[in-house]
Each structure stands twice: as structure tokens, then as C-alpha cells.
Amino acid sequence: MTEHMLGPHVVGRRIVVRRVVRGETGPSGGPALTDLLGICTAWSATTCVVQPESGAPVEIALADIVSGKPVPPRPSVRHRASPVEAQTRSTAMWADLETEPVGAWLLRHSATSRARRANSVLAFEPSGIDDDDERVVAWYAGRTGRPIAAVLPESPEDALFRGHGWGPESGDADTVFQMVGVARARRALPPTDSGLDIVVEVSDGPGDSAHAVARIGDRASGIAAFDRDWIGFRSIEVAPEHRRQGLGRHVMAALLEWGAERGATTAYLQVLGDNEPALALYEGLGFTEHHRYRYLAPA
Incomplete structure (x- = not known):
């Protein structure tokens, strides 16, 4: 009996499957084998279905599976x-x-x-x-x-x-560079029609680049830059007496809306690795770590 790490538990997960190609002969004279990588969309008593990255779904007889295992999701672009x-x-x-x-x-x-x-x-x-x-x-x-x-x-x-x-x-601490898809972050942020008086000032740069500053009076502010479908954030600040009211999230929502209107698909920011409150906030918006780096200077 063929042993592998597949079964009903892999439905919805990315897998790689080595299977027999019926009716074809391999280089050594035995059965031809081929590998398939994709998302398992169905598993029954006799077959499984795998959706490759391109093309139609492939139905595989369980009897033809030689080996297989789940694999990590492919990193986003x-x-x-x-x-x-x-x-x-x-x-x-x-x-x-x-x-x-x-x-x-x-x-x-x-x-x-x-x-x-x-x-x-x-x-x-x-x-x-x-x-x-x-x-x-x-x-x-x-x-x-x-x-x-x-x-x-x-x-x-x-x-x-x-x-x-x-x-x-x-x-x-080392600095963490975080990224998220704009669409995902927008779903996690409050609506821009919140009733708050948010002013967004825009200055255009060379090509399609631009900068924006969003302010909620003297209570909160933030800066964003758009360039080649990426939007970055910095200086998201809330006055101490107005913290814990969600104003920082509203500033980010306004800036992200501005970036999306210009065609941004990727958002990024950078935060110190020991800033736990900020990390928790950004992770709640879908940001994930891309890399870490540190600063050195002469003694």
C-alpha cells in the first residue's frame, strides 16, 4: 500500500502529489510518474481533486498516488x-x-x-x-x-x-518591516464615513508618486507615500490625551483610502520589534513581517 501524508485533512491546503500517468511508460521502462502542485479542493473514498495555479482542476485516483504531502502556502507576490x-x-x-x-x-x-x-x-x-x-x-x-x-x-x-x-x-530593538494587501487592510479598518473631520492634504511628486498627510484636528495625524502601486505609512501619531479612541486607525483608513484610489495594492510600514502595542495593532490589520534589520554606527 502506498504511504503518503494526504487525506481528507488536506482539503483547502496546498499539496504536492506524485502520481502514476496511466498508459505512459517512464524512462526506466516502468510506469510514468508526474508531480502536481496545487490546492486540494476535494477528497473522497476514491479520488482527490487538485486545483493547480493555472489551468483546470485535476481529478486523481487515490490508487494512482505514489507519494504526497502538504506544503507551505506560496508567498504572496x-x-x-x-x-x-x-x-x-x-x-x-x-x-x-x-x-x-x-x-x-x-x-x-x-x-x-x-x-x-x-x-x-x-x-x-x-x-x-x-x-x-x-x-x-x-x-x-x-x-x-x-x-x-x-x-x-x-x-x-x-x-x-x-x-x-x-x-x-x-x-x-531591530526594526520590523511589515506588509499587507491593501484590500485586506481596508476590510480591517473603520469606514471612512465615520463622521470625523479628517483632512487629507496631498502633494504630487515625480511620475505617479505622491505624499499625503491626514489630520484629525490636533488630535491625530499620519503621513503616507504612494509610488508604483505601493503605499507606505510613517509618523502615525495620536496626542496622549486622545489615545485609546481609535483615532490612529481612522487616520490610517483615510490614508489607505487615498492610496487605493491611486491604485495601491500593497501597504507597508516599519516599527521597532519591541513595540508590542503597535505590533498588535498592525497585525490586527493583517500586516505580517517581511524582514528585520538593525542600525550600526562607529563606536
Whole structure:
């Protein structure tokens, strides 16, 4: 009897099935075998049905199954983006951001923001050039006066900078880059016709990029940037005396509505890994972790 990890319990799950192709001969002269990957949509006493990513559903006789097992869901298109690509996309958050490559690294500086994301070198992969760290130091000497590197934890770049005497830029936890589909997040947020007086101010950038600031008087505010069907959030703030009223969610709902009208399909934000209240809030909206990174600076 063929042994495998399939059964009625895999209905609705992604599976891979190796099965016999009746009437065909394999290279060794025995029965031909083929693999099928897809979602199991039905399981009976004699057959199972698998829906591949493309094409019609396939009905398989249980007697033809040689082996099979459940497999993890395929990552969404947005989660298949590399950390470098996701971080490069997020440079749209600052309209005045100055950037310059150092090989495969990206120097970043904003004259209007002190945020580390806007004032650090993005070093998520080998730069491919010599004296890369010296170039980083020299570039920031004429701007912020303090070089900072954003690196993936335990990466070769993390080790490289530490080998040059760099260490944690602060006592902060690693930063979590989170993403979600716009449609899912909108379902989890309150309706935009809540009756609150939310003002959204928009400024267009190059191409189809744009920035928006949403305010509920002096009680809450937030900033969003749209670029190439991604929308990012930062500075979602609520005055201390107005917290625990859901105002931050209403700000995000207004900004997300604005992004959706422009064609945004992916939303992202970044939050410190030890900010439990914020993580709980964003996870409740469907945001999931894409990657983590940390900041290093010279001793």
C-alpha cells in the first residue's frame, strides 16, 4: 500500500502529489510518474481533486498516488520581493530624499528628517567595491556628521561593519518591516464615513508618486507615500490625551483610502520589534513581517 501524508485533512491546503500517468511508460521502462502542485479542493473514498495555479482542476485516483504531502502556502507576490527591493521602494517616504549608490549599497539623506531610515546607508548585500565603509563615512561627514548603516541581522554586512569597529547605533530593538494587501487592510479598518473631520492634504511628486498627510484636528495625524502601486505609512501619531479612541486607525483608513484610489495594492510600514502595542495593532490589520534589520554606527 502506498504511504503518503494526504487525506481528507488536506482539503483547502496546498499539496504536492506524485502520481502514476496511466498508459505512459517512464524512462526506466516502468510506469510514468508526474508531480502536481496545487490546492486540494476535494477528497473522497476514491479520488482527490487538485486545483493547480493555472489551468483546470485535476481529478486523481487515490490508487494512482505514489507519494504526497502538504506544503507551505506560496508567498504572496509582495512577500517575494527581496528586503533590498522593499527597502528601496520605501525611499519614497521622503520627498526630499537624496540618494547615491556605493556599489550595491544606497546612501540616503533627508535635510528635513532626522529619521534613521532617511539618514543611513542601505547595506543589505555586498557592495561589490573596495573601501565601501570609508566612502560611507566621508559621505555623511558633509551631511549629518554621523554615519549609520542599516544591515540585516547576522548578515555578512553586519559582520563587515562590526569588524571595522561599528556597533549598535542605539539600544533600540531591530526594526520590523511589515506588509499587507491593501484590500485586506481596508476590510480591517473603520469606514471612512465615520463622521470625523479628517483632512487629507496631498502633494504630487515625480511620475505617479505622491505624499499625503491626514489630520484629525490636533488630535491625530499620519503621513503616507504612494509610488508604483505601493503605499507606505510613517509618523502615525495620536496626542496622549486622545489615545485609546481609535483615532490612529481612522487616520490610517483615510490614508489607505487615498492610496487605493491611486491604485495601491500593497501597504507597508516599519516599527521597532519591541513595540508590542503597535505590533498588535498592525497585525490586527493583517500586516505580517517581511524582514528585520538593525542600525550600526562607529563606536
